[in-house]
Amino acid sequence: MIVKHLDDVVKTEDDIQAETWNSRRLLLKKDGMGFSMHDTVIKPGTETLIWYRNHVEAVYCIEGQGEIEVIGGKTYPIVPGTLYALDGHEKHMLRTEIGMRMVCVFNPPITGNEVHDKDGVYPLVEE
Template identity: 70%
Template sequence: MIVKHLAEIVGTKDDIDTPTWSSRRFLLKQDQMGFSLHDTIIKEGTETYIWYKNHLEAVYCIEGEGEIEVVGGETYAIRPGMMYALSGHEKHFLRAKSQMRMVCVFNPPLTGREVHDEEGVYPLDAE
């Protein structure tokens, strides 16, 4: 059994901070669960271009408001209680009107070192 508390992750190597988001990584590839689990903060007033060409992601918003714009497609409002799943590797922009807190799940699982490259992509295995 794996049991963790957010306070054990904040400020450690599993707390990745970038100019637009912060990801507190609870479960990673090394945990052998078949997915990774993250508590992510999207910083207020930011826009991030993302393309998970190597991963599927599901996101559940628990705080804040913003939007996700699919490149060449629709824009969806994000607010607490909303979930979206990038089931088709959609290229998208994630915008935070206020600070958002999201629970994110990735398949295949992340290793923990990933940050978006110039294309908005996480590498397949960042070990």
């Protein structure tokens, strides 16, 4: 059994800071669950280009509000209680004026070492 609290991750190597977001990585590939799970804060007044070409992701908003724009497609509002799943590897823009807090699940699981490249892609990384 794995039991963690967010405080166990904050300000450790699994608390990843980026310009527009902060990802507290609760479960990673090394945990052997078949997925990774993150508590992610999207910083206020930001927009982030993301394209998980190598992963599928489900995201559940628990605080704040913003929007997700599928590049070349529709824009959807995000408020607490909204879930979106990138089951088609959709390239998208994530925007927020006031900030958001999200629970994110990735498959395949990430190792914790991934960073977005210029296209917003996480590469497949082996530990």
